[in-house]
Amino acid sequence: MPQMKKLLVAAFAASLALASQAFAHAHLKSAVPATDGTVKEAPSELDLTFTEGLNLKFSGVSVTGPDKVTVKTGEAMLMKSDTTLMIPITDKLATGKYIVEWHVLSTDGHKTNGTYSFTVAP
Numbered sequence: 001m002p003q004m005k006k007l008l009v010a011a012f013a014a015s016l017a018l019a020s021q022a023f024a025h026a027h028l029k030s031a032v033p034a035t036d037g038t039v040k041e042a043p044s045e046l047d048l049t050f051t052e053g054l055n056l057k058f059s060g061v062s063v064t065g066p067d068k069v070t071v072k073t074g075e076a077m078l079m080k081s082d083t084t085l086m087i088p089i090t091d092k093l094a095t096g097k098y099i100v101e102w103h104v105l106s107t108d109g110h111k112t113n114g115t116y117s118f119t120v121a122p
């Protein structure tokens, strides 16, 4: 049944194409301070590195500290071929756990978002 075989091959190729598109979205690859990490010194910036280049205009984070207080952040910048989002922290962070909620638009036009936390140790 060559016709059927052609169809199966086409379907397989289409599913591969879809899968690789899904992987092309910008996923968080690494962060400083590290995701779920603990730092001894309060960071003056956050670096979030993604698997894809980002569109700065539609990318950003919101940081929430202990007691659900929103941390003041400066203007985000892109570094390392637009894959790293650098966010200056204008507040001096007290010890405690911080939640980082990020949202980005990758250069392929897909939006992704996520959440992670880090802790500033006493």
Ligand SMILES: [Cu+2]
Pocket: 021, 022, 023, 024, 025, 026, 106, 108, 109, 110
């Ligand atoms: Cu994508």
